[in-house]
Amino acid sequence: MTTKPFALSLLVAAAVGLPTAALAHAGHGEASGFLSGLAHPVGGLDHVLAMVMVGVLAWQLGGRALWMVPLAFVGVMAVGGALGFAGIGVPAVEVGIALSIVVLGAVVALGARAPLAALMALVGFFAIFHGYAHGAEMPENAGGLAYGLGFLIATAALHLAGLGLGYALGRVGDRTNPIAVRAVGGLTALAGLGIVTGLV
Template sequence: MPSNRTSRIALSLAASLYPALAYAHVGAGETSGFARGFAHPISGLDHVLAMILVGVLAFQLGGRALWLVPLTFVGMMAIGGALGATGVNLPFVELGIAMSVMGLGAAVAFEIKAPAAIAAGLVGLFAIFHGHAHGAEMPENAAGLAYAAGFMIATGLLHVEGIGLGFGIGQRVGPSVVRFIGGIAALAGLGILTGAL
């Protein structure tokens, strides 16, 4: 039954966003070790939306973008994380993160068919900001490699979830629903940018 399928997909999406009710950059609590690194990307709406959108975008582009776009994000995020952990200043990190949600949401909403290399370059740029936020919030006494492994694995899983949502919604309900979700995410990015979310 199509309405039953739609309900399950909507429920899955809502469940995936539940941990994101708290904003990731409040600076409270211990942020060390694998578990803390793993929890960081899924503890903020900004990160969750951007990382799921990377997966959805990869699904929309298809072909080699299906693996190139998410892997580029994770690799560049690791570089950004190293910059943040070593104290290298990167201006406008929060702006870059909010812009990533807006930009990725718009790319999904308009179903932009960019070449895989260009899409990878775009997500790589955004990933540096996300990684810097993760690395900068790692305390000095943290097990750096374990923390980094945690946030990289969580990010990869969110990308896989985005690809799965793309397949699940795009092929069963229709690509217009995927584009609608991208539009809502872009608006959420605007809310994050303005402080409304």
């Protein structure tokens, strides 16, 4: 019976998404410790949508992409976090984050096929912006490392939620062309457009 994994994935997505009524970038140096880092990625709709889409995309690609695409995001996000912590400027961070939702959602919606390295580069490019937003808020004390570890773990958890969502939605239709997965990608891209335009 496929309804149990589907329902479970929807519940996970709802639980993650409910507290995310606003963007999660309050300012620099305002967070501290592991729990703040763990909470930050799930505290903003922009981060949640993009990171879940990375997991859905990885599921859609299958094979080595199941772990390589999320790993590329988390690894490059750590670099972006270091840039933010060091105060090295990255232009248009909020725009880059919002566009990541549009682009990743569209890639999933279109079922785009490209070399794995190209898709890893794509998610890595957007991970810079997400990492920078987190790193700019990292405290300049011993809690900074714990905060960084927290946001990396939370990001990986959101990727896993995306993998689970992809799996559950893929069971609804044809595995080779799961319409439900593509529909979720399209809805995510539309939500990203809403964030870009300030409607969401």
